[in-house]
Amino acid sequence: MRFDTIIIGGGLSGLVSAIECARAGQKTAVVSAGQSALHFWSGSFELLGQAGGETVIDRPLDSLDTLPENHPYRRIGSERLRTLLSKVPGMLSDAGLKSAGSLDRNHLRLTPLGFLKPAWLTLGDYVAFEAGKPLPWKKVALVNIYSYLDFYPRFLAYGLEKRGVECKMAAVNIPDLDTLRKSTTEMRATNMSRFLTDSAVDRLAAEVNKVAKGMDAVIMPAVLGIYSDAPVECLRKGVDVPVWFVPTTPASVPGVRCQLSLRDLFIRLGGEFLPGDIVKGGEFEKNRLRRVYTVNLGDMPLEGDNFIISTGSFFGHGLIADIERIYEPVFGLDLNVKGGRTEWYRKDFYAPQPYMEYGVTTDKEFRPSRKGETIENLYATGALLAGFNALKEGSGAGITLATALHVASRITG
Ligand SMILES: Cc1cc2nc3c(=O)[nH]c(=O)nc-3n(C[C@H](O)[C@H](O)[C@H](O)COP(=O)(O)OP(=O)(O)OC[C@H]3O[C@@H](n4cnc5c(N)ncnc54)[C@H](O)[C@@H]3O)c2cc1C
Incomplete structure (x- = not known):
């Protein structure tokens, strides 16, 4: 089977780039193993809630220079971020999801434990x-x-x-x-x-x-x-x-609604969604990925001009940690992991944990590499990327959405 773009992972990131590619008229497929972070979703998308040790309320996009230089937001740039992220409420609405919020000012969402946390977009009923x-x-x-x-x-x-x-x-x-x-x-x-x-x-x-x-x-x-x-x-x-x-303890009703609504929008736009399947590897020619193989399709490859890997972090199984190493299991992509097991974490439970920033390293177009060689037609997005601590920054969905939209717009021109 041949597609213009094949997306590996059907969480928030994979679905959003898939919708953009399908909307641009591309023949697009998503291979989705199963549960994603959306099944645990709070009903709010965070953009940036903490920067330089301070809570961010006003103009979160003006706080980007407090983030490290290789942070995904810094690499996209605040002006382009604004352009990309301003598409999100419209996309949610096309999927049947009403949301409220502004890129200029965070609001406060009520957590299940009674705390108030900064957020960018919250579903209309929350x-x-x-x-x-x-x-x-x-x-x-x-x-x-x-x-x-x-x-x-x-x-x-x-x-x-x-x-x-x-x-x-x-x-x-x-x-x-x-x-x-x-x-x-x-x-x-x-x-x-x-x-x-x-x-x-x-x-x-x-x-x-x-x-x-x-x-x-x-x-x-x-x-x-x-x-x-x-x-x-x-x-x-x-x-x-x-x-x-x-929101309640998972599984999250708004999260499942969001996942299903985005999936349905993708299918309405003509996309091919392959649920319950896992990409297990691919074949490369020079520095281009030509085809991928899945568990369910066996020997039958999925061939594509471009590929996006959106398999998430440890939670989505986009990264795997065993006793000796941390690795990206589909293609063996290069990561930013430093040191051995004892350096992956801090014993202080509340300290920022090094492993939270681990992920796939990429060039400025978000193309990952294997053994130092950039793969020209493979892009990485969302929680799989290196260089940010979504929990500490309150930035998880913002990065996921921005990188997905950025990469999709690069692919579709
Ligand atoms: C538990 C949890 C709750 C969160 N809640 C919030 C929140 O309320 N608000 C917020 O702003 N941010 C939240 N975040 C941050 C979150 O990381 C992002 O918001 C975002 O949802 C991540 O999306 P993703 O698509 O990159 O990864 P994921 O959601 O992890 O999706 C990856 C998908 O890829 C699939 N996959 C993995 N390997 C393969 C393979 N080989 N083949 C095919 N498919 C594969 C997985 O099954 C999964 O469905 C949360 C994160 C976690 C872990």
């Missing part, structure tokens, strides 16, 4: 506050689903009460969820969202209304709307006060 202003509510109801364990109203109440919001905690039930409740392992957000549709949402809204009286808002766990935001809209219509959502 709690987000304007930074530097008092919170917009005096009294909120934190409404859990009865016997659901992956939502922590006490932590949320602690965080909100510190900021002057009075919190009332309640749990509601509807008989539609009783089947799941027979086993505690079934009471998961993604499972509940499959039951919370149509008239079950009306029944839920009626129960929520009973505890919402006199409140400025209701905050609920993100357990509705795995395939679309229709159940969320329905619940919001049925409750007399505004309803907002907070």
Whole structure:
């Protein structure tokens, strides 16, 4: 099978570059092994939340010179970053995802543990506050689903009460969820969202209304709307006060919705999505990758003019660590790993960990190398790249989206 561009990895990075290539009329394929970081997603995309030891709120793109020179943002440059990232809300909207946020100012998202963290874009139904202003509510109801364990109203109440919001905690039930409740392992957000549709949402809204009286808002766990935001809209219509959502312990309902919506947009644009398959290697001629082989297709190669590797970091299995070495398993690409095992980490759990910055090294066009030789038609994007600590910087999705869009626009011209 022959394609213009073949993308290895179907997480946020792979899907975004795939959509751009398909939109430009390229015959595009995505090979996707399975679960991605999106399945753990908070509902917010971070751009840059920390720089030079400070929390960043205003003009995050003006803080880039505090980052190391080889940081992916620095290599793209702030002007081009702005152009690339300003496409994201439109792409999300084309996929059916409403988001709010600005490249000029971070807002604050409410974490499941009741902290406020800077973010760039947050899904429209999720709690987000304007930074530097008092919170917009005096009294909120934190409404859990009865016997659901992956939502922590006490932590949320602690965080909100510190900021002057009075919190009332309640749990509601509807008989539609009783089947799941027979086993505690079934009471998961993604499972509940499959039951919370149509008239079950009306029944839920009626129960929520009973505890919402006199409140400025209701905050609920993100357990509705795995395939679309229709159940969320329905619940919001049925409750007399505004309803907002907070992410839960994974698997994440907004994350699965985001993953499926982007995948569906790619397929609508004519893309070929190969789910549940793993690229196991490729064949090179001179410094060009000619074809890749997958587990499911066996001897039948996928041939392409260009390839993008977006297999993620350790979490996505884009990088593998064993007792002796860290390596990129598909092509054996060059990495920035320094030293032996004891240098990969610091014993202080809270210190920035060296391994977080490990990844594939590339030239300025994000083309990786093998044994020092750049591969002319292979590009690397997203969490697989070297040179940043997404956790410390609060930059994970921003880098993922920017590098995916940058590389796709280079390939499509
Ligand atoms: C648990 C977790 C939660 C996060 N939450 C947030 C958040 O809420 N907000 C935020 O801004 N950032 C978050 N991040 C940062 C995150 O790194 C980026 O936001 C981004 O989602 C990474 O996308 P990616 O596509 O580069 O990698 P991944 O999401 O890891 O996707 C890589 C994909 O490639 C597939 N793959 C791997 N090897 C192969 C192969 N050989 N063949 C085919 N497919 C393969 C994997 O199965 C996976 O589906 C989070 C990161 C993690 C690890």
